[in-house]
Amino acid sequence: MTDSHDDLAATPPLGWNSWNAFSCEVTEADIHAAADALVDTGLREAGYEYVVVDDCWMAGETDSEGRLLPSADFPNGMAALADYVHERGLKFGLYTSAGSHTCQGYPASLGREELHAKQFADWGVDYLKYDNCGDHRGRDAIDRYAAMGDALAAVNRDIVYSICEWGEHEPWRWGRNVGGHLWRATDDLVAKWRADRDEFGLGIADVLDRMAAIDAAAHGPGGWNDPDMLQIGTGPESGQSQHEPVDVQRPLTEAERRSHFAFWCLLAAPLMIGADLTSLSDFDRELLTNERLLAIDQDPLGVQGTPDRCDGDAEVWSKRLADGGAVAFHNLGDAKREISTHVSAVDVPGGADHYRVCDCWTSNEWETGGSLAMTVEPRDTAIVRVTPG
Numbered sequence: 001m002t003d004s005h006d007d008l009a010a011t012p013p014l015g016w017n018s019w020n021a022f023s024c025e026v027t028e029a030d031i032h033a034a035a036d037a038l039v040d041t042g043l044r045e046a047g048y049e050y051v052v053v054d055d056c057w058m059a060g061e062t063d064s065e066g067r068l069l070p071s072a073d074f075p076n077g078m079a080a081l082a083d084y085v086h087e088r089g090l091k092f093g094l095y096t097s098a099g100s101h102t103c104q105g106y107p108a109s110l111g112r113e114e115l116h117a118k119q120f121a122d123w124g125v126d127y128l129k130y131d132n133c134g135d136h137r138g139r140d141a142i143d144r145y146a147a148m149g150d151a152l153a154a155v156n157r158d159i160v161y162s163i164c165e166w167g168e169h170e171p172w173r174w175g176r177n178v179g180g181h182l183w184r185a186t187d188d189l190v191a192k193w194r195a196d197r198d199e200f201g202l203g204i205a206d207v208l209d210r211m212a213a214i215d216a217a218a219h220g221p222g223g224w225n226d227p228d229m230l231q232i233g234t235g236p237e238s239g240q241s242q243h244e245p246v247d248v249q250r251p252l253t254e255a256e257r258r259s260h261f262a263f264w265c266l267l268a269a270p271l272m273i274g275a276d277l278t279s280l281s282d283f284d285r286e287l288l289t290n291e292r293l294l295a296i297d298q299d300p301l302g303v304q305g306t307p308d309r310c311d312g313d314a315e316v317w318s319k320r321l322a323d324g325g326a327v328a329f330h331n332l333g334d335a336k337r338e339i340s341t342h343v344s345a346v347d348v349p350g351g352a353d354h355y356r357v358c359d360c361w362t363s364n365e366w367e368t369g370g371s372l373a374m375t376v377e378p379r380d381t382a383i384v385r386v387t388p389g
Helices: 019-025 028-040 077-087 113-123 141-154 204-212 254-266 282-288 291-297
Strands: 014-017 050-052 091-097 127-131 160-163 182-184 224-226 271-273 306-311 314-321 324-331 337-342 355-359 365-368 371-376 381-388
Touching: 014 091, 028 050, 028 077, 050 127, 077 091, 077 113, 091 113, 113 141, 127 141, 141 160, 204 254, 204 306, 254 282, 254 291, 254 314, 254 324, 254 381, 291 381, 314 337, 324 337, 324 371, 371 381
Parallel strands: 014 050, 014 271, 050 091, 091 127, 127 160, 160 182, 182 224
Antiparallel strands: 306 314, 314 324, 324 381, 337 371, 355 365, 355 381
16 A cells, blocks of 8 residues: 555556547457557556556446446456456556446446445456446535545555546545545547537647646646546547547547647646557557656656747647756647747746757757747647756
8 A cells, every 4th residue: 555645646647548449339358458558569668557447347237235247248357357457567447437327327336435445446446437427316526526535545455546527516626635636627538629519528629728727736746637538549530439420520630649648748637548559550659658748747746737828829838847847839820830938938947047958759959048939830739848057
């Protein structure tokens, strides 16, 4: 067991979740393949360690005492599946909901928190995603999520607690207090740049707008604002499934996927890959294993990046790091443009005579007296690490 709550998620959790690729058709074989692929692709070595089975793993009914049962698609049971994941140097996660039923109508955990938390511990679960679907039986969000937080704290196993309340009741204000290690701050993210009002979910740019307005004071080691799973490698451009009809999807371009990953790292967000790892493109694999961006996401200070300037189609965001800062130059327009700023206008320690700058995409380095400028393609994001002295 860890010594404290914060030690269990001292940096944002990294891993893979089954929903975006397989939705309600997930099987034991899919989880085996994902665990193997995390190892074979180098993603495990890059830090992605959690394998999380989302909704639909359970049978349509519980046992006589209310325990959750695995469906026929998991014939060897969840303890054996956890063993398979652990044998590959990875950690195992499961899903349930803080209501009477899950989002897909399967039995969930409201009122049975202690019973299910013990089940999860006995099975070897390391991570619990706790959704917000089903009948809430008149209980408010804080009460429902605190009940599972208390139950997880009482078992003899470290289990990362992911609160998936969709940001409806500002969980960044109370998520840490109910035992949460991360909490969804927005609605579901889908593989689009922007979503239309009548479409399901939020696009990448929509989520960034929401995250820019969220109070980041509670965000940091042990508790993280979660802008939802990564959509890199999902959607119609890769032929992968998505939990909505394909005819309302629009593929993310390479520039948009770069912006997506750059900003999730700048936000110090949990990074849960949603793609089918067995068909991940070289571009997406290299993007997801970019060591300079992952170092920004995993910086020990755990500061959430915030906007410094939003000037039409040009935005500048920054994030304090243990040895300096990271600065992002985001071009929302349709034409290439130069975006500039100065260290005095962003969250980089000032007062130095010069600064070392590293481009996180190319690894090129240079020095500056304080001025920063990058040429950025449409919907792309340039991101640099700035170190004083």
